[in-house]
Amino acid sequence: MLLPQLSSNSAVQFQMRRSTAAYGASNQLASGSLILGENTRPLRRMWELSYRGLTNEELAELAEFCNSLDATVDGFVFLDPFNNMLNCSENLTTSSWAADPTVTVVEGAQSNSGEGRVHLLENTGSSEQSIRQELELTGGGRFCASCLVRSDTPGEVGLRLNSSTESSSAEFQSRSEWNQVYLSADVNVAVPPLAFCIDIPPGGALQVKSLQLEYQPFPSRYKPTREKGGVYANARVLYQSYQVVQHGPEWFDCSFQIEA
Amino acid sequence: MEQFPILRSGGIVQYPVRTKRGPVRTHVEFWGGGGQTYLRKRSDPLSWTIRYSGLSEEEAASLLEFCERYAESGAFFSFSDPSTGVVYDKCAVEADSIAAASMGVNAYEFGATINRIEE
Numbered sequence: 001m002l003l004p005q006l007s008s009n010s011a012v013q014f015q016m017r018r019s020t021a022a023y024g025a026s027n028q029l030a031s032g033s034l035i036l037g038e039n040t041r042p043l044r045r046m047w048e049l050s051y052r053g054l055t056n057e058e059l060a061e062l063a064e065f066c067n068s069l070d071a072t073v074d075g076f077v078f079l080d081p082f083n084n085m086l087n088c089s090e091n092l093t094t095s096s097w098a099a100d101p102t103v104t105v106v107e108g109a110q111s112n113s114g115e116g117r118v119h120l121l122e123n124t125g126s127s128e129q130s131i132r133q134e135l136e137l138t139g140g141g142r143f144c145a146s147c148l149v150r151s152d153t154p155g156e157v158g159l160r161l162n163s164s165t166e167s168s169s170a171e172f173q174s175r176s177e178w179n180q181v182y183l184s185a186d187v188n189v190a191v192p193p194l195a196f197c198i199d200i201p202p203g204g205a206l207q208v209k210s211l212q213l214e215y216q217p218f219p220s221r222y223k224p225t226r227e228k229g230g231v232y233a234n235a236r237v238l239y240q241s242y243q244v245v246q247h248g249p250e251w252f253d254c255s256f257q258i259e260a
Numbered sequence: 261m262e263q264f265p266i267l268r269s270g271g272i273v274q275y276p277v278r279t280k281r282g283p284v285r286t287h288v289e290f291w292g293g294g295g296q297t298y299l300r301k302r303s304d305p306l307s308w309t310i311r312y313s314g315l316s317e318e319e320a321a322s323l324l325e326f327c328e329r330y331a332e333s334g335a336f337f338s339f340s341d342p343s344t345g346v347v348y349d350k351c352a353v354e355a356d357s358i359a360a361a362s363m364g365v366n367a368y369e370f371g372a373t374i375n376r377i378e379e
Contacts, residue, residue, distance in 0.1 A: 016362045024355075081362075223322075
């Protein structure tokens with residue numbers, strides 16, 4: 001289950017707030033020394049989401065979502081709007097990424113312009129192969145997969161979003177200059193995972209950077225992830241945080257807090 | 261050791277930066293009048309509370325990613341004191357202090373408290 005998207009296909013509106021809390025042990029000795037223990041549980045993250053100008057349908061969908069969570073034990077998967085959904089977007093050689101047998105991944109240099117680290121992807125096979133990352137989530141909505149690509153010789157590159165039952169893909173031309181490509185698609189994930197794939201044609205070699213997956217219709221500025229991306233399982237809406245103000249017919253404001 | 265993220269302006273912080281330093285004292289009032297002040301910590305703590313506004317989405321994401329990664333791992337990073345320029349190699353971010361807000365396009369806010377860790 002995912003936070004429902006509004007009629008604009010975005011799941012949140014400006015203004016959002018995000019904070020963190022830690023649980024750790026500390027011990028202050030008589031000598032004045034302070035011993036800090038490790039966090040006893042992972043960081044707790046909280047988001048305060050505020051919506052303005054919602055219609056009846058949008059409000060009803062959000063209300064139904066929040067009410068339905070009361071009956072669940074495990075909560076829902078929250079996709080952090082402050083972050084990139086992909087894990088390790090800055091290192092495609094980690095175990096977060098899986099490359100087909102004939103695809104080689106070579107880590108390149110860091111871009112100066114904040115667009116992240118460049119990777120060279122090469123397919124030495126005779127059929128189309130891919131590099132992909134799988135994310136554990138269920139639910140449906142509009143996702144946007146994006147990256148910057150270039151190749152020394154003009155060629156093709158594909159972006160694909162796969163679930164167990166659906167697949168959306170788009171093909172693009174790579175050129176000698178950096179070019180942003182993105183795939184915006186409605187994907188329904190009945191059974192995890194959702195896979196983000198870059199397809200490389202046979203014999204193809206291309207450079208990629210700024211790989212990003214977002215729960216919204218269009219790509220935003222690149223947010224690099226060195227470890228975990230912004231997919232939080234077991235999230236829940238904080239008890240009694242749900243508030244609605246009606247300003248007129250079909251005109252509601254709504255806010256609630258999420259913890260993960 | 262990894263450095264604190266740099267803004268697109270080339271700066272590390274935005275003014276004002278609140279710096280707290282000096283020994284921590286406790287003052288006890290006696291029942292019969294008078295009192296006594298004593299050092300609660302013999303060390304010399306140093307911390308900076310930094311607040312940013314008008315950040316781009318990338319800058320906010322970069323600060324958030326950096327601070328959360330260090331808060332979660334308990335690792336240390338180096339931080340340059342904005343008022344003196346002295347670089348302290350062993351600094352940690354207070355996990356409870358990390359906060360971000362998106363007020364609009366390129367109108368992100370971020371705040372955190374960084375502590376120098378003494379040997």
